[in-house]
Amino acid sequence: MLYRVIDAVELPALVSAFMESYEVVAPVKRGGSHVFEVIQSPDDMDLSYATTIASPKKYFLPPVETLMTFDAQDNGVTDYAAEITPRVVFGAHACDINALNRLDLVFRDGRYPDPYYVARRAATLVVGVSCMPADTCFCHLWDGDEARFGYDLFLHAIGDKYLVSIASVEAANILEAACNPRVATDADRIEFRHATRRRQAAFNPDIPDIQDVAMLMDAFHSDPFWEELGGRCLACTACSAVCPTCFCFDIQDALDPDGSTGRRERVWDACTSPQFAEVAGGHNFRADGRGRVRHRMYHKLNGFLANHDRMLCVGCGRCVKACKADINPIRVLEFFEGKGADDAQ
Amino acid sequence: MPSSCAVSTVRVAPHEAGPEPRTGAQMMAANPYRPWPARITSITDLTATEKLFEFRLIDERIRDAFSHEPGQFVELSIFGVGEAPISISSSPTKRGFIELTVRRAGTFTEVLHTMQCGDIVGLRGPFGRGFPVDEMRGHDILLVAGGLGIAPLRSLINNIHDERSEFGKVTIIYGSRNPSEVMFRQQFEMWRHRKDFDLHLTVDHPDDTWDGEVGVVTKPFEHLEIDASNTYGALCGPPVMYRFAIDEMRKKNISYDRIYVSFERHMKCGMGKCGHCQIGHQYVCIDGPVFNYWEAKNIQGSM
Secondary structure, eight states: OEEEEEEGGGHHHHHHHHHHHSEEEEEEEETTEEEEEEOSSGGGOOOOOSOOSSOGGGGTSOSEEEEEEEETTTTEEEOOOEEEOOEEEEEEOHHHHHHHHHHHHHHTSSSSOOHHHHHHHHTEEEEEEOOOOOTTOOGGGGTOSSOOSSOSEEEEEETTEEEEEEOOHHHHHHHHHHSOOBOOOHHHHHHHHHHHHHHHHTSOTTSOOOTTHHHHHHHTTTOTHHHHHHTTOOOOOHHHHHOSSOOOEEEEEEEOTTSSEEEEEEEEOOTTSTTTTBOTTSOBTTOSHHHHHHHHHHIIIIIHHHHHSSOSOOOOOHHHHHOTTOOSHHHHHHHHHHHHHHHHO | OOGGGGOOOEEEOGGGOSOSSOOHHHHHHHOTTOOEEEEEEEEEEOSSSEEEEEEEESSHHHHHHOOOOTTOEEEEEETTTEEEEEEBOSOTTSOSOEEEEEEOOSHHHHHHHTOOTTOEEEEEEEESBOOOHHHHTTSEEEEEEEGGGHHHHHHHHHHHHHTGGGSOOEEEEEEESSGGGOTTHHHHHHHTTOSSOEEEEEESSOOTTOOSEESOTTGGGGGOOOOGGGEEEEEESOHHHHHHHHHHHHHTTOOGGGEEEEOOOOOSSSSSOSOTTEETTEEHHHHOBEEEHHHHHTSTTOO
16 A cells, blocks of 8 residues: 655645546535535535444435336336446545445445446545544444555544555545645654554443354344344334445336336335335235344344455444434444353353 | 536446447346346236246347246346246246246236236346256255245256156155145146156145145155155245255255255345345345255244
């Protein structure tokens, strides 16, 4: 990896340079929180945030996306050409970049590359920025407090400067044209090390680190805990809407008003939605909150791990805030910590 | 004007990807969500609620590229209504046509049941992992179907039939609730006196027309002689049947990894993405729908 140093005051120039060729999406302050939005000026951006309400996944998997158009009269398919805007997602944290890397495993690198996702991912530059954890953050437990790849630039804040990891030629050219990147000094490297240590020390110590959570979930698959946790699920699906790694979807046909033509669309869906596992004839394989919430947690902390050797949770903590019924992975970790303590007595 | 407005968009047309001329396989891979037009060439009433549809893909390149293994499924489209995963009932030995057994069980299948020969639908696939036919060759086969479970198993049964000399002893147990629900009855009636198929058609509730066996699908196991070291089991049926039929196969000492089951879930994308068919860590659409019993046992929530 190539590293260079820029001054923090050079950041607006970098954003402006990106805006000449791309639509720039960045964290913007909204009320007491932050959201990812298209910005019109570097001044719109506010990088002093811990977590945005929702992740930037919508720029890679839109909530509703047309897959093709059709003529319902003769069942003819019209091949569909998606118009994709070249974009920069500026100011993403390590958790969100690690989340994108997981989406890549499903939508880009598998046996069936998804042409819509692949095109969006390829047309989008990602500029990461280092952060300090909120008390709901637990990315460090899943080894996710650093992004090792999956971005074009990553800005590590070191005092009034940034140590920049440069990962793509496209971004390197813009960085060089807009800023005055220079070789890092020993003092820069020491400051980087200090900043990293400060972040590592700032995580909420009350969130337990359960290394064998995946195996414990298999062992306690029938525990009453799942009824306790899932029984209070309101099926609002807010958890998966804000989650940077939730990618489940439905495929639906939307007819135009004349009823003869229409669009086949991919729409976000959620495994905590009551009808999610229903089959033709009405049988529902996960008919209650217990089954649905347990399934969601298993996919996050157990199943994806079995298939891809990493969790499908990046510890961003968004669901901790979004869930009105207090259901989140931290509660699962706490349960297993309690189990261990009980057994030891 | 803000400069971001000047950004020009990139056109992404999956169907245009790749150089011409293109093979059917390349055309399908360019956009695996795109269904290909297929014409209904034959419709056979099987029961009051089930019909056998035969389809022919219209584009010759797609038709030539389409090949499947027993146990795989396709995504069938009626535009404006939607898409449904349906297992293939025809044998891979039958080229150029695809047969699907469809029960009228919801909006999509209601509409399909009103369609006529000559009508056009959309097809994409095949998807999933089927029965390991190549591995099964040279061995005895014990097939157990319950109700609509005959739909995917018929593909395997007809495959074995067409290549009969490549398989050992073949036993078929097919259970239905009552005689009017027995599908492919004509085909099986014709096979009743064949020496090379040990066929057990059984119903729970017989009527005056029924002169076959009576009882649940596990009943014929009582008199079955099985060489466990040389036998593969294949099952498909309603969820409640699995435990009992597998128990019987295990009692006959068929190995865990030689008992194959096919699972029914709502596979919406067919490609391990949409999540609807997930059981535990497995996607029924790409890891299955056919699993051996050892794999199935290791999926949390499978049975």
